[in-house]
Amino acid sequence: GAGVSQTPSNKVTEKGKYVELRCDPISGHTALYWYRQSLGQGPEFLIYFQGTGAADDSGLPNDRFFAVRPEGSVSTLKIQRTERGDSAVYLCASSLNLGTDTQYFGPGTRLTVL
Amino acid sequence: QKEVEQDPGPLSVPEGAIVSLNCTYSNSAFQYFMWYRQYSRKGPELLMYTYSSGNKEDGRFTAQVDKSSKYISLFIRDSQPSDSATYLCAMSAGLTSGTYKYIFGTGTRLKVLA
Numbered sequence: 001g002a003g004v005s006q007t008p009s010n011k012v013t014e015k016g017k018y019v020e021l022r023c024d025p026i027s028g029h030t031a032l033y034w035y036r037q038s039l040g041q042g043p044e045f046l047i048y049f050q051g052t053g054a055a056d057d058s059g060l061p062n063d064r065f066f067a068v069r070p071e072g073s074v075s076t077l078k079i080q081r082t083e084r085g086d087s088a089v090y091l092c093a094s095s096l097n098l099g100t101d102t103q104y105f106g107p108g109t110r111l112t113v114l
Numbered sequence: 115q116k117e118v119e120q121d122p123g124p125l126s127v128p129e130g131a132i133v134s135l136n137c138t139y140s141n142s143a144f145q146y147f148m149w150y151r152q153y154s155r156k157g158p159e160l161l162m163y164t165y166s167s168g169n170k171e172d173g174r175f176t177a178q179v180d181k182s183s184k185y186i187s188l189f190i191r192d193s194q195p196s197d198s199a200t201y202l203c204a205m206s207a208g209l210t211s212g213t214y215k216y217i218f219g220t221g222t223r224l225k226v227l228a
Binding site for chain 1: 157165
């Protein structure tokens with residue numbers, strides 16, 4: 001498909017476990033963004049990449065959260081020692097370039113920490 | 115106080131009505147204003163993108179930005195049951211702030227009754 005894809009669509013894990021969430025941006029898009037959306041709230045910024053480098057990671061809540069984009073395309077959001085408060089929908093977006101280009105969102109990964 | 119305020123609703127209107135959705139904000143650096151539509155268990159879908167103040171029309175949708183009042187609106191004409199969704203406003207300061215992250219409102223749930 002031509003849109004942003006995210007896998008898995010749902011992830012259930014136990015408290016304390018490690019999880020990885022994957023995002024495939026729209027082909028040719030150089031900027032990639034991660035947001036987190038809790039129930040009844042709007043998306044909350046986590047981090048964005050221009051190419052392979054994290055240009056702004058100011059939204060990551062603590063050092064348990066980490067994201068990579070090693071080849072400038074696919075990105076992985078990694079969460080260590082998951083907590084119940086990490087339960088949310090994790091959204092990925094991409095834009096053609098960093099700057100004024102609009103962000104197009106994927107369907108999200110619903111993470112549930114038991 | 116949140117940077118972006120949006121009434122969560124729910125807002126119920128009869129089919130064919132004109133719908134008015136609004137957001138207020140506190141950060142005068144915001145230059146880019148977006149409206150997204152989000153269906154249940156889906157990712158946000160871009161509806162409108164506006165730079166600075168003014169109006170923009172696209173089909174049944176009109177976006178208005180009043181930077182002097184720090185107030186933005188989305189109008190939906192001839193509303194349809196298929197418009198039932200959550201509408202999210204989003205804003206970005208862009209280059210002036212050195213970051214391109216979006217700040218979202220909480221979203222307004224809209225229900226259009228047939």
